[in-house]
Amino acid sequence: MSADPEPPDDGPEQPEPEGRLRPMSPAGLSVFAAVGLVAGWLFHQLTDTSTSVPPQVPWAQPLALFLVACILFGTAWSTRRTIAHHPARLSPHQAVNRLVLARACAYVGALVAGVYIGYAVSWLGVSSSDMAGQRVFRSACAGVAGVLIVVGGLLLERACRVPPKDPEP
Numbered sequence: 001m002s003a004d005p006e007p008p009d010d011g012p013e014q015p016e017p018e019g020r021l022r023p024m025s026p027a028g029l030s031v032f033a034a035v036g037l038v039a040g041w042l043f044h045q046l047t048d049t050s051t052s053v054p055p056q057v058p059w060a061q062p063l064a065l066f067l068v069a070c071i072l073f074g075t076a077w078s079t080r081r082t083i084a085h086h087p088a089r090l091s092p093h094q095a096v097n098r099l100v101l102a103r104a105c106a107y108v109g110a111l112v113a114g115v116y117i118g119y120a121v122s123w124l125g126v127s128s129s130d131m132a133g134q135r136v137f138r139s140a141c142a143g144v145a146g147v148l149i150v151v152g153g154l155l156l157e158r159a160c161r162v163p164p165k166d167p168e169p
Contacts, residue, residue: 023157023158024103024153029107030110032107032110033110034114036110036112036114037117039118040114040115041121043118044118054129054135056131056135065142066145068105068109068145069145069149069152071152072149072152072156073155075101076155079098080158087162095160095162098156098159098160099160101153101156102153105152106149107153108149109150110146110150111146113145113150116139117140117143117146120139123139
């Protein structure tokens with residue numbers, strides 16, 4: 001007799017179901033980008049009416065976003081190479097962590113790209129401000145960096161795919 005209670009016998013053991021994750025949907029990313037577009041456009045309208053000087057986009061913002069995109073591209077390349085050549089070096093929890101990072105970055109990248117592009121579009125045709133052209137250009141650069149983050153996130157998500165196991169004969 002053991003100290004641990006025996007589990008009830010439910011019949012033959014059933015194998016644990018294998019979980020499958022579907023890739024990110026373009027619709028979800030589009031929703032985040034659309035919300036960002038509206039938010040960026042509204043941000044300009046609100047700051048223009050509440051203050052006399054709407055904020056400028058410093059070069060640090062697009063550069064930081066480009067850095068994040070570069071890190072994602074590098075991580076995707078490293079992950080793809082590791083899984084292709086030495087799959088045992090990447091533990092399952094590391095792969096899941098990278099997958100979560102990929103998805104989070106892709107969704108946030110879509111939102112950020114939408115905000116900056118919306119802010120840039122809101123400045124098009126505004127001739128009353130001498131800094132409008134600068135705001136459009138820097139915001140567009142940050143928007144492009146946001147799009148690169150989305151692409152990097154999608155590539156990292158794709159790199160986390162594990163090839164199917166060969167069926168044993």
